[in-house]
Amino acid sequence: MAANEDLNIDRIANLARLALTPEEKVKFSAQLADVLTNIEKLKQVDVTGVEPTAHAFPVYNVWADDVAQAGLTVEDALRNAPEKRDNMIVVPKVVE
Amino acid sequence: MSTATMSSELFNKSIAELATLLEARTITSVELTQAVIGRTQAVEERIKAFNSFDTGDALAQAAASDVRRAAGQALGPLDGIPIGIKDVIAVTGQPLTASSKMLANFVSPYDATVTQKLKKAGAVIWGRLNLDEFAMGSSTENSAFHTTRNPYNLDCVPGGSSGGSAAALAAGEAIATLGSDTGGSIRQPAALCGVVGLKPTYGLVSRFGLIAFASSLDQIGPFTRTVEDAAITLQAIAGHDERDSTSFKVEIPDYRAALKTKKGPWRIGIPKEYFGEGLDPEVAAAVEKAISFYEKMGCEIKNVSLPHTEYGVGVYYIIATAECSSNLSRYDGVRYGHRSTDADNIVDLYFKSRAEGFGPEVKRRIILGTYVLSSGYYDAYYLRAQKVRTLIRQDFLNAYKEVDAIITPTTPTPAFKRGAKADPLAMYLCDVYTIGVNLAGLPGISVPCGFSSGGLPIGMQLIGQPFKEADLLAIANAYDSAHDWARRTPNL
Amino acid sequence: MKYEAVIGLEVHVQIKTHSKMFTRVAAGYGQPANTLTDPVVLALPGVLPVMNKAALDAIIKAGLLLGCDIAPVCKWDRKNYFYPDSPKNYQISQFDQPICLNGSVEIELPGAARNIQGEHKKIALTRIHLEEDVGKLNHEAFDSLVDYNRAGTPLMEIVSEPVIKSAEEAYAYLTSLRATMIYGGISDCDMEKGQLRCDANISIRPVGETKLGTKVELKNLNSISYVRDGIAHEIQRQLAVTQAGGTIVQETRDYDGQTGTSQSLRSKEMAHDYRYFPDPDLMPVKVDAAWKARIQGECPELPFVKQTRFQAEYALPYTLTSVLVWDRALAAYFEEAAKLAGPGKAQAVGNWIVNDLQRELGAAKLDLADSKVRPAHIAELVKLIDAGTLLSNAAKEVFIAMFASGEAPAAIVASKGLAAAPIDNAELEGWCREAIAANAKSVAEFKAGKESAINGLKGPIMKASKGKANPKLVDETLRRLLAEA
Numbered sequence A: 001m002a003a004n005e006d007l008n009i010d011r012i013a014n015l016a017r018l019a020l021t022p023e024e025k026v027k028f029s030a031q032l033a034d035v036l037t038n039i040e041k042l043k044q045v046d047v048t049g050v051e052p053t054a055h056a057f058p059v060y061n062v063w064a065d066d067v068a069q070a071g072l073t074v075e076d077a078l079r080n081a082p083e084k085r086d087n088m089i090v091v092p093k094v095v096e
Numbered sequence B: 001m002s003t004a005t006m007s008s009e010l011f012n013k014s015i016a017e018l019a020t021l022l023e024a025r026t027i028t029s030v031e032l033t034q035a036v037i038g039r040t041q042a043v044e045e046r047i048k049a050f051n052s053f054d055t056g057d058a059l060a061q062a063a064a065s066d067v068r069r070a071a072g073q074a075l076g077p078l079d080g081i082p083i084g085i086k087d088v089i090a091v092t093g094q095p096l097t098a099s100s101k102m103l104a105n106f107v108s109p110y111d112a113t114v115t116q117k118l119k120k121a122g123a124v125i126w127g128r129l130n131l132d133e134f135a136m137g138s139s140t141e142n143s144a145f146h147t148t149r150n151p152y153n154l155d156c157v158p159g160g161s162s163g164g165s166a167a168a169l170a171a172g173e174a175i176a177t178l179g180s181d182t183g184g185s186i187r188q189p190a191a192l193c194g195v196v197g198l199k200p201t202y203g204l205v206s207r208f209g210l211i212a213f214a215s216s217l218d219q220i221g222p223f224t225r226t227v228e229d230a231a232i233t234l235q236a237i238a239g240h241d242e243r244d245s246t247s248f249k250v251e252i253p254d255y256r257a258a259l260k261t262k263k264g265p266w267r268i269g270i271p272k273e274y275f276g277e278g279l280d281p282e283v284a285a286a287v288e289k290a291i292s293f294y295e296k297m298g299c300e301i302k303n304v305s306l307p308h309t310e311y312g313v314g315v316y317y318i319i320a321t322a323e324c325s326s327n328l329s330r331y332d333g334v335r336y337g338h339r340s341t342d343a344d345n346i347v348d349l350y351f352k353s354r355a356e357g358f359g360p361e362v363k364r365r366i367i368l369g370t371y372v373l374s375s376g377y378y379d380a381y382y383l384r385a386q387k388v389r390t391l392i393r394q395d396f397l398n399a400y401k402e403v404d405a406i407i408t409p410t411t412p413t414p415a416f417k418r419g420a421k422a423d424p425l426a427m428y429l430c431d432v433y434t435i436g437v438n439l440a441g442l443p444g445i446s447v448p449c450g451f452s453s454g455g456l457p458i459g460m461q462l463i464g465q466p467f468k469e470a471d472l473l474a475i476a477n478a479y480d481s482a483h484d485w486a487r488r489t490p491n492l
Numbered sequence C: 001m002k003y004e005a006v007i008g009l010e011v012h013v014q015i016k017t018h019s020k021m022f023t024r025v026a027a028g029y030g031q032p033a034n035t036l037t038d039p040v041v042l043a044l045p046g047v048l049p050v051m052n053k054a055a056l057d058a059i060i061k062a063g064l065l066l067g068c069d070i071a072p073v074c075k076w077d078r079k080n081y082f083y084p085d086s087p088k089n090y091q092i093s094q095f096d097q098p099i100c101l102n103g104s105v106e107i108e109l110p111g112a113a114r115n116i117q118g119e120h121k122k123i124a125l126t127r128i129h130l131e132e133d134v135g136k137l138n139h140e141a142f143d144s145l146v147d148y149n150r151a152g153t154p155l156m157e158i159v160s161e162p163v164i165k166s167a168e169e170a171y172a173y174l175t176s177l178r179a180t181m182i183y184g185g186i187s188d189c190d191m192e193k194g195q196l197r198c199d200a201n202i203s204i205r206p207v208g209e210t211k212l213g214t215k216v217e218l219k220n221l222n223s224i225s226y227v228r229d230g231i232a233h234e235i236q237r238q239l240a241v242t243q244a245g246g247t248i249v250q251e252t253r254d255y256d257g258q259t260g261t262s263q264s265l266r267s268k269e270m271a272h273d274y275r276y277f278p279d280p281d282l283m284p285v286k287v288d289a290a291w292k293a294r295i296q297g298e299c300p301e302l303p304f305v306k307q308t309r310f311q312a313e314y315a316l317p318y319t320l321t322s323v324l325v326w327d328r329a330l331a332a333y334f335e336e337a338a339k340l341a342g343p344g345k346a347q348a349v350g351n352w353i354v355n356d357l358q359r360e361l362g363a364a365k366l367d368l369a370d371s372k373v374r375p376a377h378i379a380e381l382v383k384l385i386d387a388g389t390l391l392s393n394a395a396k397e398v399f400i401a402m403f404a405s406g407e408a409p410a411a412i413v414a415s416k417g418l419a420a421a422p423i424d425n426a427e428l429e430g431w432c433r434e435a436i437a438a439n440a441k442s443v444a445e446f447k448a449g450k451e452s453a454i455n456g457l458k459g460p461i462m463k464a465s466k467g468k469a470n471p472k473l474v475d476e477t478l479r480r481l482l483a484e485a
């Protein structure tokens, strides 16, 4: 199975919430197919019994005590908001 | 042969030299900062290293430093030194753009941990430096704002993604700069611009406040004019941070002192996989000369093998894109950042804001990362890449049973012409020598080791053992302090 | 064909902590919009999560209370989906390595009558994992407003096996689960505040069939009654569709408790692809024996265990225990009072607490903690009655007075002169003889073995004593005289 055969660009773009132009779709599909072909090489590697590396230096139980600290003021929290009202972020009406 | 010369201007001096001058009260921080500002105003038109700078703010910080010093309360060697910051590291009240239209108007309400640490060390936080958008690229051509030029040849790229950090330093527009390195983004531009670039061990420097590209690979590090300066800067920014769960609790030694106390001779490994096809002969020759320097000083030079090297680029592009596809989901036009003005529902708002806010390379990587994580492909790509990552890491750890450090070229070629690598795959292969270090979480440093016949800088990479930056810096310093490659400056 | 329902519940419970799951800004409810945020909550560029130790303690406690296996190692994953209440557009959750596995929730089904204990049953759990809550959307006429105060609150997801058979069982499950969480101090589980939220997966199948039918997910069940009503409604809907020859479509439906109707939200074709992967920003969690033992030491006795013990240790009737044990504070209050009152008086203590105290607290809208009547007061009151010092009408008066003032019963009795007048034995005996003489029929019946007939003699005596005779003494005297006669 060559990876590029089932690279359904529309499905992926939808998951990524990224609008692509028809030209971008054609271009990206081709470029990604190239990259994926290169990546296919990984299938040659015998990984039997190899643990995946999620962290270069894993340690356990990195946490903080449950002590509340001051956060942002509403002004700072909303300073970069594209649209706000009543100290809340405005978005197009969400239906669900 | 080379366009590089030596310069005695304040703005071209090292931190170590300037710290002495400041301490002796020969100069003030305001004078130094003015010199850097003046130089920036003179050359920035040609270099385009900065996204923004605030001269008033910098001079105010410099003045505060001078007041401290006059009161006998100077904070150390960085007090009063102007340091430029890659525009992915948060500084309270300053823009934080990641060179993306998405964040063109974003102002950070908080400081990154490294920013706080630099402020505590008295540094003058100076300017926001250009990069490939969201640190994705190897040439700084992917910036949404402008392309940064290589100070040694304005037609060439400075490398990337921290191209602004490397170019600004090489051009005398800062005394040191910070960058971030996910697959080579400090070391590669350092090599291409003729400066020292250090990527610390993953977990040595806090990532809190660094805009994430690939969380398991990203690390902040300094660009400096000398290895000694790298030690001084690392001293200020290294150390455990309780706000970064991946930051490590390790003793931080005195890195600058280690340059003197650690004298070798060392066992240095040469991985044959890094000296094969695709390596420019001039780069190979320069690195080999550096190797013979170490040999002459009594180091044991050993051949080592890193057999999974060829899979590095593939592993990197799966892990980095998968992580970035998730990390960049927050840029959606809702709470901050670019919001499309012609969206009539929330899904449309996401689609259009992201389409308008992100450039092509970012989109490409988000699509690839989304694909490799999507239902049915996770095991074949992401999980397998993580397993091969383990093998790559083991290669290095095996090599370190026999050697103290590994030496390689930093890049296959010197700086290339702008627009020369239009094909993404060709661009991705620029990182072939630097990626393994990130996958294995190791420290790596690029040190200038010569110039090409075309007058472009060449860098060698020294790769150290986890959290042994003191040794790595000492090994690098042995070479650097005996050569003047890093002290040369471009004719601008 | 006969059908049966198969129900699985997914319950989200907010953990009661001071700070959020992955950052230290305060967690809370009812604060002005967007005042409980920080750069991490808002997912500003560059921020990183750090887990909350107390939330981990709490979920381990929940797991131990429900008999789960605590995973020796668990990790964090990102669940990727876009929604405006989710600041990062991914939720930090646990995918393939949840912290708690297996376990069960013990439930009691309704008994044949209110005073009869119902059947007990264990509902198996699949898993419990830890994650973070999302913000809140306020829907206005033309747009929606987002408040991130709730975003990042520690949240447990408790997933049952598909083994619940009816709306009643689901109701009992939630009641028991909720009580367990409150008992453990893990959550206040106030559904109105969104501290406990429930989604139900419901399918039907012919009795005898072992394969599961097509499931429908029911959402927005925002009270325990709505959970019961919504499930009952959905089962009926599926039966009606099936019986009309239709087929059930896999979908998510929204239940409206006000109108008792549901409508489709989305179908299976629009199902998500969450692209789970391990969160590189967080380190895994290792739970060792010492940690588990420490939490085990903090685990309280659970309601059903307490109920059995109260029945055995205090000889309490089911009706009293079924009120007392579901409220941890009330049960503790009872035990303290019962111990102070001494042997044989537990039921009287229980009655005063369940009837009088609860009634007065309810009328005054007070919590037990605010009550001026303390366990020692109840014990003293019961002892005064038992000793004959206080008669029932007077006792009620004493209770009302002490509820208002918090004064000790003996002091109230003294200051109000409510003590039963010491009745001369001769006088009492006189009234008893009169009653025996005047009620030959009752006497005959009693002698014939009808025990209750003695009550017919007591009425006239109490009347003659104007209610001041000690019932215990009256009973003893009557029996002595009847035996002599």
Ligand SMILES: [Mg+2]
Pocket: C010, C157
């Ligand atoms: Mg779920």
Ligand SMILES: [Zn+2]
Pocket: C012, C131, C157
């Ligand atoms: Zn959940």
